Amino acid sequence: MRIATWNVNSIKQRQDHAVAWLKERQPDLVCFQEIKCVDEAFPREAFEALGYNVAVHGQKGFNGVAVLSRMPFDEVTTGLPGDEADVQSRFIEVVVSTPKGALRVCGIYLPNGNPPDTEKYPYKLGWMARLKTLIAMRLAYEEPLVIAGDYNVIPAPEDVHDPALWMGDALFLPKTRAAFREMLNLGLTEAVRATTDEAKLYTFWDYQAGAWQKNNGIRIDHLLLSPQAADRLKGVGIDKHTRTWEKPSDHVPVWADFDLGSK
DNA sequence: ATGACTCAGGAACTGAGA
Numbered sequence: 001m002r003i004a005t006w007n008v009n010s011i012k013q014r015q016d017h018a019v020a021w022l023k024e025r026q027p028d029l030v031c032f033q034e035i036k037c038v039d040e041a042f043p044r045e046a047f048e049a050l051g052y053n054v055a056v057h058g059q060k061g062f063n064g065v066a067v068l069s070r071m072p073f074d075e076v077t078t079g080l081p082g083d084e085a086d087v088q089s090r091f092i093e094v095v096v097s098t099p100k101g102a103l104r105v106c107g108i109y110l111p112n113g114n115p116p117d118t119e120k121y122p123y124k125l126g127w128m129a130r131l132k133t134l135i136a137m138r139l140a141y142e143e144p145l146v147i148a149g150d151y152n153v154i155p156a157p158e159d160v161h162d163p164a165l166w167m168g169d170a171l172f173l174p175k176t177r178a179a180f181r182e183m184l185n186l187g188l189t190e191a192v193r194a195t196t197d198e199a200k201l202y203t204f205w206d207y208q209a210g211a212w213q214k215n216n217g218i219r220i221d222h223l224l225l226s227p228q229a230a231d232r233l234k235g236v237g238i239d240k241h242t243r244t245w246e247k248p249s250d251h252v253p254v255w256a257d258f259d260l261g262s263k
Numbered sequence: 264a265t266g267a268c269t270c271a272g273g274a275a276c277t278g279a280g281a
Binding site for chain 2: 009010012013034036037060061062112113114152166169170171204206207208209210211218220247250
């Protein structure tokens with residue numbers, strides 16, 4: 001069972017890349033972020049033609065998340081609970097059936113939070129607190145659970161090319177990293193760090209200033225696993241090569257394999 | 264170096280991204 005996440009930075013701009021990557025990597029389930037379109041505009045047919053079921057939670061202009069799954073959806077819910085006034089489309093949760101039972105996946109696009117001296121940063125921290133509350137509830141189910149997406153969190157200094165340069169950034173501030181640790185401390189395992197201590201593993205390179213050419217990247221796209229998922233983790237990958245494609249997303253896919261039947 | 268790039272919206276630019 002292969003589960004992936006990719007911030008595509010507009011699904012309309014990246015449809016061909018998405019199709020090419022799906023054919024190549026063959027994930028069973030993938031979470032997309034920043035689809036940047038309303039539900040009706042999502043090119044679902046292109047993915048249904050590849051055998052995927054499609055669940056979309058979009059909005060006009062920016063944000064937006066979606067899940068593609070080879071398994072039919074037993075449940076789909078959208079929107080992160082805890083703030084009725086939050087209209088940004090950043091959360092989708094699905095349940096599918098595997099040969100070894102139910103699998104729950106949350107696809108998230110966590111707020112950026114910059115600049116930190118504006119209302120954007122408290123929104124980010126509030127969103128993280130709400131996510132923590134949701135995760136705590138879901139962990140009580142004691143089932144395989146994967147929370148995958150663009151966290152906009154650099155967990156540690158080895159996950160950024162120049163930590164000093166990012167010290168005051170909303171992605172790397174102590175409060176941001178503390179809130180991320182709080183989620184891990186509920187009992188979650190971060191898939192990449194469960195399998196390697198290697199530094200300079202990045203998932204995002206800015207379009208500007210030759211960041212890709214200089215390998216000035218950051219690692220902000222993560223898969224967090226419940227104990228029941230972590231105990232079945234078989235491997236992890238970062239598809240860095242997609243960043244070399246023409247007109248790429250600034251993020252690359254991250255995926256993890258689980259012993260949940262099939263693949 | 265206050266830059267650099269790419270997207271959506273909507274018709275010249277701004278806001279957002281990270």
